[in-house]
Amino acid sequence: MATTPNIDNKRYQGLIISIALFLSLIGALLAFTFYTSSLLERNTALIDQTNKVANSAQAVIKDLFDLDASYGEDTNSPHIQRVLERLEKNTASITSSIAAIEQGGTITDTEGRSYTLPKIDSDAQANITAANEQWKALEPKIQTYLKDADNIMVPSADALTQAVEQAKTSSLLMNDSLDNLTDDVFNSAESEASTIRLIQAIGVFAIFAYFLIFVFFFVRRLRETDAEALAARRETQEIMETVNTGLFLLDKDLRIGQQHSRALNDIIGADRLAGENFTNVLRGRISDKDLKTTQQFIEQLYNPRVKEKLVDSLNPLHKVMLHNTSGNKGLNDRFLDFKFSRVYDDKNIARILVNVNDVSDAVYLEQRLEKERTENDMQIEMLTTILNVNPKIINEFIANTQTHIEKMNNILKNPGSSQYELEGKLKAIYREMHSLKGEASALKLHSFTKIASDAEDKLHALQNQGQLSGNDFLPLAVHLDDLLSLSNTIATLGERINRSAPPSVKPATAPISDSFAKTSITENHKSNHTISNINADHGQSIDLDDEKDDQLSFYKEFAKDIAARQGKQVQLKSDTLTQADIPDHLVKPIKEISIQLLRNAVVHGIEAPSVRHSTGKDAVGTIDVEVKDSGSDVLLMVQDDGQGIDYDGIRTKLSKEGRFSMEEANQLSQNDLLKQLFSSGFSTKEHADEDGGRGVGLDIIKAKVKEYNGKLNVNSELGQMTRFVITLPKA
Incomplete structure (x- = not known):
């Protein structure tokens, strides 16, 4: 069963494209916002850098005047060392900052973050060039002074005097140039910010307008689609209410779909099924082993590498008995047949379609026919034995079988409560059953052998379970009844065929006792094997x-x-x-x-x-x-x-x-x-x-x-x- 995905894709193709365009507009606006934020951040850094250069220049001039006024003071004094260190640091900072502003280089702030400064316009470039020229005139004299400033063996008065004099000349021109540079950079940043705000406002308006158009157009389209879906659902409901088999869909989580046939409720025997977990519906109504196998089976149906025909042969719910757990006496245990088919979406497995039929009548008919066939086979087997074995041996087997059954019945009747007595009862019954099976096997009476072997399996399980109770022996009564019935059957057949050699004992008719107890057996051993x-x-x-x-x-x-x-x-x-x-x-x-x-x-x-x-x-x-x-x-x-x-x-x-x-x-x-x-x-x-x-x-x-x-x-x-x-x- 396949769906028609191409029609659905075309129906929603316009919606998908419109949503993609809408998201693209939002993405473009967000990208522009990120870009402008970065640009504003870089402009801010440029303004901070120009202010830093101006402040550093003021500090340099102040330190030069301070050194000139303090000349003659010990160069190793804390005051002189602190001023020299600050002068050297500010000199290096001004040099690097002017170069970064001039070339649009990378700078690092006090928190360790790096920024690439934007290119400045021509007016700002002229101002930074003028400031740089004055700095180039002052900076060499400062470096000459700093070279031997803390060396008492070399006089530095002349170098300091020249630096101070040059600072008097350059400081005013540098301050004017840096102030003009700061104003240019600020005005440029303000102009860019205004442009950015205008573009963002236009973008937001365009997105809002597009959204309104999108909502108006596609709400109408969705209404039309909903009307079509409602009509299709109505048709599906009519089909589901009409079919007399159980139909439903299963997803990967084993949940029953919202739509299922009305007959499913009667077949499953549950009022609510839509949305229920399939395993919860079956739990307690089939064996845990079948339930686990069903889960694994459906998982394999969803495995695309597994052939559907191959896995269908492993269906654990083929003619499975569903037990009635609702307490409704009018609802009997029934045999249901579940068939599973894959539902494809293109080449992918989308769902599993489940078709359920009540096949109780057919199964009961098969069981009745199988029982009759088994009985016929059993009678043929017995007839074959009777015709090919000496009548005396047959009569002996019948007599021995009834003797074994009578002994086992008497053992079950005997009272007993201790573990020793129960174990003795178990051993005694085991011996009688094994002896009976041996004689039946020797005569190739497989019907007897099969019942005796099943009884031995139960006895062997009891032998290995440890603690025993009287109720543990209860299931053996069924096997004794079956053996007695077979013994009577072969005796009757023998009488009909072998009139000249009737059985030495009459067929037993007494029912097997349902009261169970225990006996004990005493064993004595001697040496020499x-x-x-x-x-x-x-x-x-x-x-x-x-x-x-x-x-x-x-x-x-x-x-x-x-x-x-x-x-x-x-x-x-x-x-x-x-x-x-x-x-x-x-x-x-x-x-x-x-x-x-x-x-x-x-x-x-x-x-x-x-x-x-x-x-x-x-x-x-x-x-x-x-x-x-x-x-x-x-x-x-x-x-x-x-x-x-x-x-x-x-x-x-x-x-x-x-x-x-x-x-x-x-x-x-x-x-x-x-x-x-x-x-x-x-x-x-x-x-x-x-x-x-x-x-x-x-x-x-x-x-x-x-x-x-x-x-x-x-x-x-x-x-x-x-x-x-x-x-x-x-x-």
């Missing part, structure tokens, strides 16, 4: 004897999926997983522990192919999973040929996180470091992702081993391998 556990309830028994081949395939796919996300290559080997006879009550904990150990091996153990190649290893890492029956116990062993446990790295991370000082960390034994590695919230991974980095996986393993009163042994060689051995008693 072994962790011992207390008794706990048995897990749910799921018979997978006929599905062991599927179980091995399940683990292999799970490991490969994690490796693909981590940019690694792995192969899983197991000779005993399909042969071991695992008691029913240990099937579930062994599966949960296996999932966490497999994830830990891929994420933390196996190196990237390039790293393995540089150390002489095969690009594909190997993970061995073995399950053995030792009579009274079941042994689970997971070993990888990766980088091993870097104990120095653990020390560095502990110090970096502020858990220990570097000196304290250096004093920790390997067993102490392993205990820290298994603590909740600690991870050696720099950045958390779907597969790890939150410090929960090993904590889950430790809790499960304790729950089943088992033992955990860790063996590692740096750069070679890491082996976890879990021993769970059958009884």
